[in-house]
Amino acid sequence: xxxxxxxxxxxxxxxxxxxxxxxxxxxxxxxxxxxxxxxxxxxxxxxxxxxxxxxxxxxxxxxxxxxxxxxxxxxxxxxxxxxxxxxxxxxxxxxxxxxxxxxxxxxxxxxx
Amino acid sequence: xxxxxxxxxxxxxxxxxxxxxxxxxxxxxxxxxxxxxxxxxxxxxxxxxxxxxxxxxxxxxxxxxxxxxxxxxxxxxxxxxxxxxxxxxxxxxxxxxxxxxxxxxxxxxxxx
Numbered sequence: 001x002x003x004x005x006x007x008x009x010x011x012x013x014x015x016x017x018x019x020x021x022x023x024x025x026x027x028x029x030x031x032x033x034x035x036x037x038x039x040x041x042x043x044x045x046x047x048x049x050x051x052x053x054x055x056x057x058x059x060x061x062x063x064x065x066x067x068x069x070x071x072x073x074x075x076x077x078x079x080x081x082x083x084x085x086x087x088x089x090x091x092x093x094x095x096x097x098x099x100x101x102x103x104x105x106x107x108x109x110x111x112x
Numbered sequence: 113x114x115x116x117x118x119x120x121x122x123x124x125x126x127x128x129x130x131x132x133x134x135x136x137x138x139x140x141x142x143x144x145x146x147x148x149x150x151x152x153x154x155x156x157x158x159x160x161x162x163x164x165x166x167x168x169x170x171x172x173x174x175x176x177x178x179x180x181x182x183x184x185x186x187x188x189x190x191x192x193x194x195x196x197x198x199x200x201x202x203x204x205x206x207x208x209x210x211x212x213x214x215x216x217x218x219x220x221x222x223x224x
Binding site for chain 2: 031032034041042043044045046049089093097098099100102103104105
Protein backbone atom coordinates (compact mmCIF):
# COMPACT_ATOMS: atom_id res chain seq x y z
CA UNK A 1 0.00 0.00 0.00
CA UNK A 2 1.30 3.46 -0.89
CA UNK A 3 2.14 5.34 2.28
CA UNK A 4 3.76 8.58 3.37
CA UNK A 5 5.11 8.75 6.92
CA UNK A 6 6.25 11.99 8.54
CA UNK A 7 8.30 12.57 11.64
CA UNK A 8 8.26 13.98 14.16
CA UNK A 9 4.53 14.39 14.68
CA UNK A 10 5.16 17.67 16.48
CA UNK A 11 8.15 19.86 17.22
CA UNK A 12 8.77 22.89 19.41
CA UNK A 13 11.83 25.08 18.82
CA UNK A 14 13.07 28.51 19.82
CA UNK A 15 13.06 31.39 17.38
CA UNK A 16 16.29 31.58 15.42
CA UNK A 17 17.04 27.86 15.65
CA UNK A 18 17.18 25.42 12.72
CA UNK A 19 15.08 22.29 12.37
CA UNK A 20 14.62 19.36 10.01
CA UNK A 21 11.39 17.54 9.22
CA UNK A 22 11.40 14.04 7.74
CA UNK A 23 9.24 12.27 5.19
CA UNK A 24 9.52 8.59 4.22
CA UNK A 25 7.38 7.12 1.47
CA UNK A 26 6.61 3.80 -0.16
CA UNK A 27 4.76 5.28 -3.17
CA UNK A 28 5.77 3.59 -6.39
CA UNK A 29 6.35 4.40 -9.18
CA UNK A 30 7.46 7.81 -7.95
CA UNK A 31 6.54 10.95 -9.86
CA UNK A 32 7.13 13.91 -7.53
CA UNK A 33 7.11 14.99 -3.91
CA UNK A 34 5.78 18.28 -2.59
CA UNK A 35 6.04 19.99 0.76
CA UNK A 36 3.07 22.11 1.79
CA UNK A 37 2.79 24.59 4.65
CA UNK A 38 -0.55 24.96 6.39
CA UNK A 39 -1.04 27.92 8.70
CA UNK A 40 -3.70 27.61 11.38
CA UNK A 41 -7.15 28.24 9.90
CA UNK A 42 -5.88 28.29 6.32
CA UNK A 43 -5.53 25.81 3.48
CA UNK A 44 -2.13 24.25 2.65
CA UNK A 45 0.20 26.15 0.33
CA UNK A 46 2.88 24.49 -1.81
CA UNK A 47 6.47 25.29 -0.70
CA UNK A 48 8.49 23.19 -3.11
CA UNK A 49 8.37 20.27 -5.50
CA UNK A 50 11.01 17.56 -5.87
CA UNK A 51 11.26 15.34 -8.92
CA UNK A 52 13.26 12.14 -9.33
CA UNK A 53 16.38 13.84 -10.65
CA UNK A 54 16.54 16.56 -7.98
CA UNK A 55 18.51 16.11 -4.76
CA UNK A 56 18.02 19.49 -3.18
CA UNK A 57 15.97 22.63 -3.73
CA UNK A 58 15.73 25.85 -1.75
CA UNK A 59 12.92 28.34 -1.29
CA UNK A 60 14.23 31.13 0.92
CA UNK A 61 14.94 29.68 4.37
CA UNK A 62 13.37 26.35 3.37
CA UNK A 63 15.55 23.65 1.81
CA UNK A 64 14.10 20.34 0.68
CA UNK A 65 16.16 17.24 -0.08
CA UNK A 66 15.23 14.02 -1.79
CA UNK A 67 16.91 10.62 -1.77
CA UNK A 68 14.93 8.60 -4.31
CA UNK A 69 16.95 5.45 -3.57
CA UNK A 70 16.00 5.33 0.10
CA UNK A 71 12.63 7.05 -0.55
CA UNK A 72 13.26 9.78 1.96
CA UNK A 73 12.83 13.53 1.88
CA UNK A 74 13.58 16.21 4.41
CA UNK A 75 12.60 19.84 4.86
CA UNK A 76 15.17 21.98 6.61
CA UNK A 77 14.18 25.34 8.04
CA UNK A 78 17.00 27.78 8.75
CA UNK A 79 16.88 30.57 11.32
CA UNK A 80 13.27 29.89 12.25
CA UNK A 81 10.79 32.71 12.67
CA UNK A 82 7.52 32.89 14.59
CA UNK A 83 5.70 32.83 11.25
CA UNK A 84 7.12 29.37 10.57
CA UNK A 85 4.70 27.98 13.17
CA UNK A 86 2.45 25.78 11.05
CA UNK A 87 1.77 22.24 9.94
CA UNK A 88 4.10 20.92 7.22
CA UNK A 89 2.68 18.25 4.96
CA UNK A 90 4.58 15.91 2.66
CA UNK A 91 2.66 14.82 -0.46
CA UNK A 92 3.87 12.19 -2.92
CA UNK A 93 2.43 11.66 -6.39
CA UNK A 94 2.59 8.27 -8.03
CA UNK A 95 3.35 8.05 -11.72
CA UNK A 96 0.23 7.48 -13.80
CA UNK A 97 -2.17 8.45 -11.02
CA UNK A 98 -4.26 11.58 -10.63
CA UNK A 99 -4.37 11.24 -6.88
CA UNK A 100 -1.49 12.19 -4.56
CA UNK A 101 -0.79 10.53 -1.21
CA UNK A 102 -0.65 12.79 1.83
CA UNK A 103 1.40 12.42 4.98
CA UNK A 104 -0.26 13.32 8.27
CA UNK A 105 1.94 16.35 8.76
CA UNK A 106 4.39 17.70 11.31
CA UNK A 107 3.14 20.44 13.60
CA UNK A 108 5.89 23.00 14.21
CA UNK A 109 5.70 25.59 16.97
CA UNK A 110 8.31 28.33 17.13
CA UNK A 111 8.57 30.05 20.51
CA UNK A 112 10.05 33.52 21.00
CA UNK B 113 -3.06 34.37 -8.22
CA UNK B 114 -5.29 31.33 -8.06
CA UNK B 115 -8.25 31.71 -5.78
CA UNK B 116 -10.27 28.83 -4.40
CA UNK B 117 -13.31 30.00 -2.49
CA UNK B 118 -15.37 27.89 -0.15
CA UNK B 119 -18.84 29.22 0.51
CA UNK B 120 -18.73 29.05 4.32
CA UNK B 121 -15.95 29.16 6.92
CA UNK B 122 -18.20 27.74 9.65
CA UNK B 123 -21.39 25.72 9.37
CA UNK B 124 -23.61 24.07 11.99
CA UNK B 125 -26.21 21.52 10.94
CA UNK B 126 -28.35 18.85 12.56
CA UNK B 127 -28.17 15.09 12.09
CA UNK B 128 -30.23 13.87 9.17
CA UNK B 129 -30.04 17.17 7.27
CA UNK B 130 -28.84 17.32 3.68
CA UNK B 131 -25.78 19.56 3.62
CA UNK B 132 -24.20 21.29 0.63
CA UNK B 133 -20.62 22.58 0.64
CA UNK B 134 -19.68 24.72 -2.33
CA UNK B 135 -16.28 25.40 -3.86
CA UNK B 136 -15.42 27.77 -6.71
CA UNK B 137 -12.05 28.27 -8.44
CA UNK B 138 -11.19 31.11 -10.78
CA UNK B 139 -8.31 29.68 -12.82
CA UNK B 140 -10.05 27.33 -15.25
CA UNK B 141 -8.43 24.33 -13.56
CA UNK B 142 -9.27 20.85 -14.82
CA UNK B 143 -9.01 18.95 -11.53
CA UNK B 144 -10.86 19.58 -8.29
CA UNK B 145 -10.78 17.75 -4.97
CA UNK B 146 -12.68 17.47 -1.70
CA UNK B 147 -10.81 16.45 1.47
CA UNK B 148 -11.66 16.22 5.12
CA UNK B 149 -9.03 16.97 7.74
CA UNK B 150 -9.17 15.54 11.23
CA UNK B 151 -6.62 15.86 14.05
CA UNK B 152 -4.00 13.12 13.86
CA UNK B 153 -5.35 11.78 10.56
CA UNK B 154 -4.24 14.46 8.13
CA UNK B 155 -6.07 15.13 4.87
CA UNK B 156 -8.17 12.30 3.47
CA UNK B 157 -9.58 12.40 -0.04
CA UNK B 158 -13.36 12.13 -0.31
CA UNK B 159 -13.92 12.70 -4.03
CA UNK B 160 -11.99 13.91 -7.03
CA UNK B 161 -13.14 15.37 -10.36
CA UNK B 162 -10.81 15.47 -13.35
CA UNK B 163 -13.28 17.23 -15.65
CA UNK B 164 -16.82 18.57 -15.82
CA UNK B 165 -19.38 15.91 -14.89
CA UNK B 166 -16.57 13.43 -14.16
CA UNK B 167 -15.87 12.16 -10.66
CA UNK B 168 -13.93 9.46 -8.88
CA UNK B 169 -14.21 8.15 -5.35
CA UNK B 170 -11.38 8.83 -2.98
CA UNK B 171 -10.48 7.00 0.20
CA UNK B 172 -13.60 7.84 2.22
CA UNK B 173 -16.60 8.47 -0.08
CA UNK B 174 -19.23 6.80 2.11
CA UNK B 175 -21.99 9.20 3.11
CA UNK B 176 -20.93 11.80 0.55
CA UNK B 177 -21.69 12.65 -3.05
CA UNK B 178 -20.40 15.37 -5.39
CA UNK B 179 -21.53 17.42 -8.33
CA UNK B 180 -19.53 19.20 -11.00
CA UNK B 181 -21.87 20.74 -13.55
CA UNK B 182 -19.55 23.63 -14.40
CA UNK B 183 -15.77 23.66 -14.58
CA UNK B 184 -15.30 26.25 -11.87
CA UNK B 185 -17.64 24.75 -9.27
CA UNK B 186 -17.37 21.53 -7.29
CA UNK B 187 -20.02 20.74 -4.69
CA UNK B 188 -19.84 18.25 -1.84
CA UNK B 189 -23.13 16.85 -0.58
CA UNK B 190 -23.76 15.10 2.71
CA UNK B 191 -26.92 13.16 1.93
CA UNK B 192 -27.97 12.67 5.57
CA UNK B 193 -25.53 14.32 7.94
CA UNK B 194 -24.25 12.36 10.91
CA UNK B 195 -22.18 13.43 13.91
CA UNK B 196 -19.11 11.54 12.62
CA UNK B 197 -19.04 13.91 9.67
CA UNK B 198 -18.12 16.79 11.96
CA UNK B 199 -14.79 17.90 10.52
CA UNK B 200 -12.80 20.49 8.55
CA UNK B 201 -13.53 20.20 4.83
CA UNK B 202 -10.99 21.46 2.31
CA UNK B 203 -11.48 21.98 -1.41
CA UNK B 204 -8.57 22.15 -3.86
CA UNK B 205 -8.00 22.64 -7.56
CA UNK B 206 -5.08 22.19 -9.94
CA UNK B 207 -4.48 22.40 -13.68
CA UNK B 208 -2.95 18.94 -14.07
CA UNK B 209 -1.01 16.27 -12.19
CA UNK B 210 2.30 18.12 -12.41
CA UNK B 211 0.97 21.33 -10.90
CA UNK B 212 0.43 22.05 -7.20
CA UNK B 213 -2.99 21.88 -5.66
CA UNK B 214 -4.45 25.22 -4.60
CA UNK B 215 -6.57 24.98 -1.50
CA UNK B 216 -9.44 26.98 -0.11
CA UNK B 217 -9.35 27.99 3.55
CA UNK B 218 -11.76 25.27 4.57
CA UNK B 219 -15.24 24.90 6.01
CA UNK B 220 -15.47 23.82 9.63
CA UNK B 221 -18.66 21.77 9.75
CA UNK B 222 -20.32 20.75 13.00
CA UNK B 223 -23.16 18.24 13.00
CA UNK B 224 -25.23 18.32 16.17
